[in-house]
Amino acid sequence: xxxxxxxxxxxxxxxxxxxxxxQHPATHGVMRMVLKLDGEEIRDVEPVMGYIHRSIEKMSEHxxxxxxxxxxxxxxxxxxxQNNEAVALLVEKATGIExxxxxxxxxxxxxxxxxxASHQLWWAVMGMDTGALTTxxxxxxxxxxxxxxxxxxxxxxxxxxxxxxxxxxxxxHENFVKRVKDFIVHFRKKLPEYDQLLSNNVIFRKRTEGIGxxxxxxxxxxxxxxxxxxxxxxxxxxxxxxxxxxYDRVHFEEIMATEGDAFARYKVRILEMWExxxxxxxxxxDIPEGxxxxxxxxxxxxxxxxxxxxxxTARGDFGVYAxxxxxxxxxxxxxxxxxFANMHGLNKMSEGTKIADLxxxxxxxxxxxxxxxx
Amino acid sequence: xxxNKTIITDFLVDQMQMPVDIAFWVEIVVVAAVYLGVFAxxxxxxxxxxxxxxxxxQQRLGPNRRGPAGLFQTIADALKLVSKEITxxxxxxxxxxxxAPYFVIVTALMALAVLPFSQELQAFDxxxxxxxxxxxxxxxxxxxxxxGWASNNKFSLLGGMRSGIQMISYELSIGMVIVAMTVxxxxxxLSEIISFQQEHGWSIWSGHIPAIIxxxxxxxxxxxESNRTPFDLVEAESExxxxxxxxxxxxxxxxxFLAEFVNMFIISAMVVIxxxxxxxxxxxxxxxIPYVGVxxxxxxxxxxxxxxxxxxxxxxxxxIDQLLTLEWKYLIPISMVNIVFMALVVWLGLTF
Numbered sequence: 001x002x003x004x005x006x007x008x009x010x011x012x013x014x015x016x017x018x019x020x021x022x023q024h025p026a027t028h029g030v031m032r033m034v035l036k037l038d039g040e041e042i043r044d045v046e047p048v049m050g051y052i053h054r055s056i057e058k059m060s061e062h063x064x065x066x067x068x069x070x071x072x073x074x075x076x077x078x079x080x081x082q083n084n085e086a087v088a089l090l091v092e093k094a095t096g097i098e099x100x101x102x103x104x105x106x107x108x109x110x111x112x113x114x115x116x117a118s119h120q121l122w123w124a125v126m127g128m129d130t131g132a133l134t135t136x137x138x139x140x141x142x143x144x145x146x147x148x149x150x151x152x153x154x155x156x157x158x159x160x161x162x163x164x165x166x167x168x169x170x171x172x173h174e175n176f177v178k179r180v181k182d183f184i185v186h187f188r189k190k191l192p193e194y195d196q197l198l199s200n201n202v203i204f205r206k207r208t209e210g211i212g213x214x215x216x217x218x219x220x221x222x223x224x225x226x227x228x229x230x231x232x233x234x235x236x237x238x239x240x241x242x243x244x245x246x247y248d249r250v251h252f253e254e255i256m257a258t259e260g261d262a263f264a265r266y267k268v269r270i271l272e273m274w275e276x277x278x279x280x281x282x283x284x285x286d287i288p289e290g291x292x293x294x295x296x297x298x299x300x301x302x303x304x305x306x307x308x309x310x311x312x313t314a315r316g317d318f319g320v321y322a323x324x325x326x327x328x329x330x331x332x333x334x335x336x337x338x339x340f341a342n343m344h345g346l347n348k349m350s351e352g353t354k355i356a357d358l359x360x361x362x363x364x365x366x367x368x369x370x371x372x373x374x
Numbered sequence: 375x376x377x378n379k380t381i382i383t384d385f386l387v388d389q390m391q392m393p394v395d396i397a398f399w400v401e402i403v404v405v406a407a408v409y410l411g412v413f414a415x416x417x418x419x420x421x422x423x424x425x426x427x428x429x430x431x432q433q434r435l436g437p438n439r440r441g442p443a444g445l446f447q448t449i450a451d452a453l454k455l456v457s458k459e460i461t462x463x464x465x466x467x468x469x470x471x472x473x474a475p476y477f478v479i480v481t482a483l484m485a486l487a488v489l490p491f492s493q494e495l496q497a498f499d500x501x502x503x504x505x506x507x508x509x510x511x512x513x514x515x516x517x518x519x520x521x522g523w524a525s526n527n528k529f530s531l532l533g534g535m536r537s538g539i540q541m542i543s544y545e546l547s548i549g550m551v552i553v554a555m556t557v558x559x560x561x562x563x564l565s566e567i568i569s570f571q572q573e574h575g576w577s578i579w580s581g582h583i584p585a586i587i588x589x590x591x592x593x594x595x596x597x598x599e600s601n602r603t604p605f606d607l608v609e610a611e612s613e614x615x616x617x618x619x620x621x622x623x624x625x626x627x628x629x630x631f632l633a634e635f636v637n638m639f640i641i642s643a644m645v646v647i648x649x650x651x652x653x654x655x656x657x658x659x660x661x662x663i664p665y666v667g668v669x670x671x672x673x674x675x676x677x678x679x680x681x682x683x684x685x686x687x688x689x690x691x692x693x694i695d696q697l698l699t700l701e702w703k704y705l706i707p708i709s710m711v712n713i714v715f716m717a718l719v720v721w722l723g724l725t726f
Contacts, residue, residue: 207693356693
């Protein structure tokens, strides 16, 4: 140590700034990080947001609640169904619309399918960020099957627009149950391949274990949530804490880890895919009969006051907070997006790490840039 | 200058009635032209092979439309690169920026020139062949480093900095393995190394345990030397964009691109020469038939190339400190011990 200090006094290096982004492969979109570097070592990370800001919250003040759902697809496009569901649940709760079991079950299955799809894409990109390019194709191979299921039922593969106020837009396609079952059988065989290819690779382990450690206290202080926070031991699954739709009737584990490093965040997401399959298996066999959409009024007005609905998207706690003055459009609407909250941990994670670690850390918090900027 | 020279100069002098001096120069030009052609075709073929191999590992098809099995696809790509405008950053160091690609391409060509494709087909059989290849390919790092520096781009600079650290470190263990194998074969001349193996069996067999250790170290260090995953920190797409050649376009970029693949071929050829008997056929089944050695040499080399491609499409990338830890704390000590071990094995006559 003394020797190192001596060297540090002798050899003076200059800190420099590096703009990572807005166009950079590791930022998964248009996001800029101003790095303060000393050689390869990171001294400071400053995320600069706003490159894809579309003022969705402001737009929402001028349109009706039915229309707002369409905008929520464009927040976190990988969890588009959960976002739709959040607004639908908010309005249903505020206006007292009761939906039947069939709708609840369909929404839950769709949520879990999109959670799996989102985690598959995350895994694919995570491998690519660490340099293992083949994972990208493995992840997309399996994600394609889910997208096909979505396409058949909703007519859309990514921005689904499936949940509407009082139900879902279309009834399930006749092949839905069979295809979902086939997918589960297929993916139960394929998910161990993910471990073989990446999780058990010694280089990958070395790259992720002990990197970007966040303690439980830090995670709570930064307001982080979702799989990223659960990897540090923060119990925060909205599906367990404030069950919505059909989550109160299924059995599943809240996946937790205590290490708080990049590998823990990785592990939590891989295990969440297993849990999501478990949830779907419990529901898929007996989807209740009934209407897929209950009758609602043509113009929906929320009672004056504040309304909040939280759902668990693939990234964490997604909240819709609406202040209504009794009109058909909200006075103010706020989306509490998990990606934005999780971004705050990045600087803390990157303390004393290298550029390569930043890419890994950024990948393990799994942000979707349009969700940050809104 | 053995086989080729005699054949071509004999032909020119005897049949064409050409003076010996002129025939000598004509021969040099002809050989150089042939090697340039081989270089370009080899590079393009390896790019095609890489893309097909990648597709195979990634459960997709890869290029398969232009020509048989997509063989002409890379030629089309090369033509596109030729026709592209050569751009660069505004404040680059123009002189260094322009000459940097030639360091890489020329050294790759020079190393290719001494490779013995078969007993009859070798352009230069100098008596320091192995040493020549290692020393020439260490010059290539200058080209990469200059590109990183002269581009005036911080990402390029980081890539160049990494390449300097990486290639200089890993050359050491390559050198040590070569020393160990020289102890076994007793020569640095490539053709002599192979004729030694003709008598005693392939080195990986006759040198058994130390040779296998040497082979493993050589494969690791060779992969690092040719900047391929898991050691592609120099390019590191997800971290640095594309590293040192970010600011190169058109043919300048193509030089780097082709040289990378040809370097991979050269490293694989070194593996084949040092450990797998070069042009020798397995169990001597076709020994004695002229020029069949070319097939075996290329076949074995492409096998090793395939192994390196397999690495690339399977492994994640190292971090820079892990890369250096691997080299300085593990590979160099092991390869040093391996030299002593090999010397003991040879001294005690434990070779086959």
